[in-house]
Amino acid sequence: xxxxxxxxxxxxxxxxQDVALRCDPISGHVSLxxxxxxxxxxxxxxxxxxNEAQLDKSGLPSDRFFAERPEGSVSTLKIQRTQQxxxxxxxxxxxxxxxxxxxxxSGTRLTVV
Amino acid sequence: xxxxxxxxxxxxxxxxxxxxxxxxxTDSAIYNLQWFRQDPGKGLTSLLLIQSxxxxxxxxxxxxxxxxxxxxSTLYIAASQPGDSATxxxxxxxxxxxxxxxxxxTRLSVLP
Numbered sequence: 001x002x003x004x005x006x007x008x009x010x011x012x013x014x015x016x017q018d019v020a021l022r023c024d025p026i027s028g029h030v031s032l033x034x035x036x037x038x039x040x041x042x043x044x045x046x047x048x049x050x051n052e053a054q055l056d057k058s059g060l061p062s063d064r065f066f067a068e069r070p071e072g073s074v075s076t077l078k079i080q081r082t083q084q085x086x087x088x089x090x091x092x093x094x095x096x097x098x099x100x101x102x103x104x105x106s107g108t109r110l111t112v113v
Numbered sequence: 114x115x116x117x118x119x120x121x122x123x124x125x126x127x128x129x130x131x132x133x134x135x136x137x138x139t140d141s142a143i144y145n146l147q148w149f150r151q152d153p154g155k156g157l158t159s160l161l162l163i164q165s166x167x168x169x170x171x172x173x174x175x176x177x178x179x180x181x182x183x184x185x186s187t188l189y190i191a192a193s194q195p196g197d198s199a200t201x202x203x204x205x206x207x208x209x210x211x212x213x214x215x216x217x218x219t220r221l222s223v224l225p
Contacts, residue, residue, distance in 0.1 A: 006156075033212055042117075042202050042215030043157070056211065091156055101147050102204075102213065106156040 002026075004105035006092050012111045013082045021077045021108045025094030033102070034067055034077050035091040043091055049075060082112045115140045115207055117216035125222040126193055134188040134219045136203035141181045143205045147213065148177050148188050151200045160201075161188070193223045 005024040013019050025032050030051055035043035045059040051072035069075040079086055089109050093102040120135045144165045149157040161170045161177040169178040176189040186203055200220045204213035
């Protein structure tokens with residue numbers, strides 16, 4: 001597609017519920033990143049894929065967070081047993097590779113009640 | 114560990130003013146720096162990407178400079194307009210990974 005597409009745009013989850021957030025990167029983009037952005041702050045890195053390989057997951061805050069990109073294109077970020085502190089905007093970005101700029105999606109705003 | 118700060122945190126100016134946003138980073142061994150714009154409730158839009166070999170980049174009324182040795186970048190906006198109102202973020206590559214480290218952003222309001 002022309003840009004990075006994320007769905008859903010908004011998600012309200014009850015505490016303890018599992019959620020899955022989807023990212024469709026730009027076609028042909030090798031690198032895919034997930035970021036978490038709390039209100040009033042800059043995005044913070046969660047995890048990075050190069051094609052289907054998850055090369056860095058050092059930013060995932062707990063083992064409740066899991067990401068996959070099985071065919072090297074669409075990626076899913078899953079959060080199990082959501083907690084209130086998980087409320088944030090989750091941003092996905094893709095790029096052609098190292099040294100090239102990112103393109104971001106519009107994000108998924110997750111609210112845990 | 115790479116850390117990024119931005120000054121000021123917020124800025125309110127009348128329309129037509131020229132303004133400068135500042136970004137500082139702790140590790141100067143970067144290969145590029147990127148400036149983004151974020152509108153409320155939206156994702157990030159890339160404005161300018163400066164490679165480490167460049168000192169500045171220009172796009173329309175925007176000019177970004179990079180001084181690696183001092184760990185600084187500035188974003189200059191000429192003749193500001195109300196449509197420029199947004200949060201501006203700078204980002205540099207993380208020391209040991211592929212990801213970018215973002216500053217907290219400067220929230221800009223341009224008043225008509």
